[in-house]
Amino acid sequence: MSAIDTSRLLTDRYGLPGSHTLAAAEKAGAYATARTALTTMQPDAIKAEVKAANIRGRGGAGFPAGVKWGFLPPKDPNKPVYLVINADEGEPGTFKDRTLMENDPHRLLEGCMIAMRAIGANVTYIYVRCELVVSIQRLEQGIRDLRARGLLGPKPFGVDHPMDIHVHPGAGAYICGEETSLLNSLEGYRGEPRLKPPFPAVSGAFGMPTIVNNVETIASVPDILKLGGAAWSALSRLPNDGGTRLYGVSGHVKNPHVFEGPVGLTLREMIERCGGMLDPARPLKAVIPGGSSTPVLRPEDVVHAPDAAHPLHAWHGKSHIDVPMGVDTMRGLGTMLGTCCAIVMDSSVNMVEAARNLMRFYHHESCGQCTPCREGTGWLAEICDRIVDGEATEADVDLLVDVSNNMMGNTICALADGTAMPMLAFVRKFRGEFLEAARKGGVADGRLDRAVVSLLGGRAA
């Protein structure tokens, strides 16, 4: 085991020649763990390792995967169990799952096989947004190759547990990343979220018990089994939030990209791993830590936790960007870890314009089933428009707050909260900027590209 480089597990095979092919992946160790798990371990033992790994869901909500798997009802021979992989990757700022599917689809497919064994499923559906054509092609090729080898089929590794995997394409709707919307879309319906309960573990795809997990969550399963759950968990810098994970950084850094690290890097470390700020003359102004639904942070804000019992006490007096990125630590800061893909904004960005950009997104993507969400996202986008266009008054800034407050907790799915919470943070943390825009009549030139115009170049000859 000592030969394992524990700083690179998920991304271990990225960059190998032909890393997406079965031959290259297998040569580098793929399916050895699946073989061991299927041939030597009972499903409950696999589940126990995943539980011990303390892996928090990588899709945004951070729910412990081991606990979720435990919600499945006792096996009923008349009720097939399904595994559904959420590869819809649509949260603005998020571009990590795509790297797994393009560089190492076999890590995900191996994870699916182990997970199917653990939860008693025979079929996995991987729901991939249709724009990710390369991801879809590579997964489908991988599945064909596994079938040809008999690794998918009636007896994978000779074990009497039939397995198959299908790729299901989306059709362009952010809301289909929400797990119950995704299930409706999989079943051929409009992608409208379902009321919960029942939760998918009890009644999911085709009304059957279903586990929905993110791509990265399931791609981590082979390493969890290979290292052992407890050892994998201990790679993290934080308690109850185990392992390594993918970090993404977009925006105003020198080298935006996805990389792997132990759970618990700080935003400052993430920015440094990306070469620092794009232009040293323009300092960091704000960072959205984990996809657009997570409330924005400011570097000048410091943790106030003088009480030794406070979960953030260890970072008392430190900047928000020096707190380790974890599901619980980010919640402690009043934001969320989300997808752990940060959007970095330097001093060139006007926050009213940034908020407007996102509110338009949510208004476009609301499925419209719930009045507070349908109307609320529309209002927020329109009020932001008014402020940017110089047609607002100071009272409109408070209206943003009122509308947001009325959207929360009143809807079928979390899209509404995921719109209102970031909106509230923008207004609370950059109130002066909103008031100034409302007072002075608009945002100077309504553009967000000031930092990069010179990089884009002029007309080609």
Add this chain to the structure above:
Amino acid sequence: MPFQLTPDREKHAAELFTRYPTRRAACIPLLHLCQEQNGWIGEDVIAFAAERLGLTTAQVQGVVTFYTMFHQQPVAPNVVWVCRTLSCEIRGAKRIQEHLEERLGCHVGGVSKDGKFSLKKAECLAGCGQAPMIQLNDELHENLTLASLDRILDAVATRTPAPPASAPHLAGAHGTAGSKE
């Protein structure tokens, strides 16, 4: 004439139905297959899909209208989607869109003067770290500069034959000006 799939696609469609416990679940992949062949999804395609899926045309219509990647109107031979969501926007997406509009001679939502490109605005396409970016047909083009964008468009324009001047559905569809985006 009613819509029909080519024999190859017919085979693919038959395989789709084996993947799911219900016929209906093949709806989205089947519509993709139809659109790949036909370019867009009109009444004839909807009637075909409804019959295959055992659904009413209204049910299929309901699905088609929900998803932005299904074209409910004819589109040009090439479709350009420009991502304008925040990570791209702060890395120059607006400039990319302006350049596209100038070069193609149409606004977002329209068809280029030469009839070869439809221009559309996209939401985040999971390429945020490689911003600014566009999707051109099936391919994502990332880390764009104006010069690289020109090269990409030149290559595609050269290999796309000019659509007949009589293509009625495309004529004059140069999009809506006046939006402040």
